Amino acid sequence: MVSNFITTLGEMFSYTFIVRAFIVGSLVSICAALLGVSLVLKRYSMIGDGLSHVGFGTLSLATALNVAPLTVSIPIVIAAAFLLLRLSENSKIKGDAAIALISTSSLAIGVVIISQTTGMNTDVCNYLFGSILAMSKTDVHLSIVLSITVLTLFIVFYNKLFAITFDETFAKATGVKTGVYNMLIAFLTAITIVLGMRMMGAMLISSLIIFPALTSMRLLKKFKSVTVCSAILSIVCFFIGIFISYVKATPTGASVVMINIIAFLLFWGINILTKERVIINYHFRFSYALKRIFIRSKKL
Numbered sequence: 001m002v003s004n005f006i007t008t009l010g011e012m013f014s015y016t017f018i019v020r021a022f023i024v025g026s027l028v029s030i031c032a033a034l035l036g037v038s039l040v041l042k043r044y045s046m047i048g049d050g051l052s053h054v055g056f057g058t059l060s061l062a063t064a065l066n067v068a069p070l071t072v073s074i075p076i077v078i079a080a081a082f083l084l085l086r087l088s089e090n091s092k093i094k095g096d097a098a099i100a101l102i103s104t105s106s107l108a109i110g111v112v113i114i115s116q117t118t119g120m121n122t123d124v125c126n127y128l129f130g131s132i133l134a135m136s137k138t139d140v141h142l143s144i145v146l147s148i149t150v151l152t153l154f155i156v157f158y159n160k161l162f163a164i165t166f167d168e169t170f171a172k173a174t175g176v177k178t179g180v181y182n183m184l185i186a187f188l189t190a191i192t193i194v195l196g197m198r199m200m201g202a203m204l205i206s207s208l209i210i211f212p213a214l215t216s217m218r219l220l221k222k223f224k225s226v227t228v229c230s231a232i233l234s235i236v237c238f239f240i241g242i243f244i245s246y247v248k249a250t251p252t253g254a255s256v257v258m259i260n261i262i263a264f265l266l267f268w269g270i271n272i273l274t275k276e277r278v279i280i281n282y283h284f285r286f287s288y289a290l291k292r293i294f295i296r297s298k299k300l
Helices: 002-012 016-041 047-065 069-090 095-116 122-129 137-156 158-166 168-173 178-200 206-217 223-248 252-299
Strands: none
Touching: 002 223, 016 047, 016 137, 016 158, 016 178, 016 206, 016 223, 047 069, 047 095, 047 178, 047 206, 069 095, 069 137, 069 178, 137 158, 137 178, 158 168, 158 178, 158 223, 168 178, 178 206, 178 252, 206 223, 206 252, 223 252
């Protein structure tokens, strides 16, 4: 069984497009997981879903103009991320309403553009649900550079991001420029969304942000431990997902999401069992203490 696994693994990585997808997917998974912890704790997790819809609209525009998708998508999605943040903080249109407004508008614009140009073809399905065949050499090189940039900025500004995640008001009172670092989170999220869309698709990319963070939080409580666990879990789930996709010929994005769901349910189950064990131990010790007190009182 082990030899079959190793043989299949060697066969899988003999294909250049899978190697490209694995490299980019691993980097994007790490970026998404790290940012996901802050986004989930700040209740901005749905911003990923909104930006992915904006990304679909920009990819449709790039296809219609016959230009490189990433060169069009990245600046527009970053601008949309800043706009969403501003709307959430300063406008009467708050949070989820602002995300719904921008995401549905972008999706509708994208569908109209495609229907009037290339039509609803296979490329549209690739944009919506992802395709590892969509990664070109240029995409891979640009994705690696941008992913390393995201990771570097996250590590450099880790303490500031930690501060605004848990207590933004206190951080602001101590002199931290919270607006700048919120913009930084939005900027990094926008880049990560655009990089991951080509492979995971507009409908599924937000799962890379939400699932690893929520899964890690089932068992861990410290910010650093949750962040590290999320990154490791995200890479493991991506690897298993892409392997299953190759063996069973299932869509890559959907396979990765399914593995993330299984991991979430597993961590949730362990959390419930752990709590039940603590409660049982507590009741056992309490009953034992009462019994000892009762025996001593009888002796007296």
